[in-house]
Amino acid sequence: MNLNHSNEPNQPGKGLTGILACAAVAVTVLHYTTPMDRLAFHTLYRDLYFLIVLTASFFGGAKTGLWMAGAISVVYAPHVAMTWKAQPGVNIGNLLQIALFLLSAAVVGVLSDREKKRLQDLHHAWNLASLGRATLALSSEIHDLLTLTREILRKESVSQPGRSDLRRVMEKLSVLEQSLAHFNPEALGQSREFLPPDEMLERERERFQKTLNAHGVRLEMDLGAGDALVYGNRADLLWLVDQLVRNAADVSPPGTTVSLTSRADTSSYHLKVRDQGPGIPEENLEKVFTPFFSTKHRGTGLGLSVCRKIVSDHEGAIIVESRPGAGTAFHVSLPLAFGEKTGHHEGDSAREPSERS
Structure with missing residues (x-):
């Protein structure tokens, strides 16, 4: 059976990281082209940085979040340095904001990674449970087919080419039966x-x-x-x-x-x-x-x-x-x-x- 989907939780693609990177670039351009006296706009841009970092950490995990927070810190730090003398009190808060970017990325990213791992474990358990039920349903059917095939092979009326085909069928059924047997809960009790x-x-x-x-x-x-x-x-x-x-x-x-x-x-x-x-x-x-x-x-x-x-x-x-x-x-x-x-x-x-x- 060839399926084109997976039961694993959806993983964020590179497209989202690219969009967030472009958004960070756009906010940075606005930061450096907006006049310094428009503090409300600069505060808005700083908060938009924070939103980008949180989004990257939530969907991409700790690694992506820290990468985004680090990049934003690098491009935001010169702006803080350029305006330090003009507004030192405000820029102390901006400097702390950089530390908050990194801390938030780490915390949200770690929590996101843990949640993804938990969902993957749940999906894996669901797959095994589904296979356990399938095993019970299919094992007896496969066993019956193998028994029937052996009975047909015993008949002298079966031609030699037919016997070869039936043997190949038996081999395939035996492999499938053996594979399914590993998902039977009783398999855990096998001798070691x-x-x-x-x-x-x-x-x-x-x-x-x-x-x-x-x-x-x-x-x-x-x-x-x-x-x-x-x-x-x-x-x-x-x-x-x-x-x-x-x-x-x-x-x-x-x-x-x-x-x-x-x-x-x-x-x-x-x-x-x-x-x-x-x-x-x-x-x-x-x-x-x-x-x-x-x-x-x-x-x-x-x-x-x-x-x-x-x-x-x-x-x-x-x-x-x-x-x-x-x-x-x-x-x-x-x-x-x-x-x-x-x-x-x-x-x-x-x-x-x-x-x-």
Whole structure:
């Protein structure tokens, strides 16, 4: 399913920042071209600055608000200096107003960022709840279809081409069933164990290479996390990496390389899967983890949302980094089982984490 919208809260575009910047320029021009004796107008222009700063902070967050407040302070300060001797009492207030620009931008921007984060979390929870309900409705239907397909395959009257088509249907249904299973609330109760991720991935090297070979793509693996351990579900974590590798294979031109690298610091295991594909447009970066959103013609839009669900269940984080024409990289971070790397010899205890990884 290929959707052209996202359930994430609307984000302000660059257009609003541009409009506010133009408004600030216009107010600045009025400030410097209005005669000094018209104090009422200058007070109005100062208040308009304040309105621009608040608007930028509210819609753009702390970063945009502070940028706007800083720019306005820079262009407003010369006006205060030029009129300091003529009206020192008034200009002390104007100087304090500059500090208020920055303080207001910081306070309103931080509150705005927190509210956006809260709304994003609510939308994410809503998506998961919706998928949970969809899972209950679809899982039994998919299971019935798989059962029916197997029964048809047992019949001798089915031709060989028909059997091949049915097997492909079964493969697609099995993948969809497996994807939906991760959104079942009972999936949280799956068994977990202490796992060495690098060792797991090394054992799967040949399978990853076969997946990429089918697309004419090379595999580069640089596993540098050593003996780091995570506490998790083996099947889920392998499914996660396999899905990221398959996604990379799907978008990689023949002859390019998909790299899989890992490292560990004192608290987390880090995995990166990078391709040399066309990249993801900026407007889609925040949508790739949204359930049922896909840029593929035949994609279900569930793969990456399942990846985020698995990482979230393991109390980790997954982010995407991409630029059109420069490929895409998915970064996965998982907490170490004991908050630090384990399994090294006693004599290694004094070595720095970077040396052990």
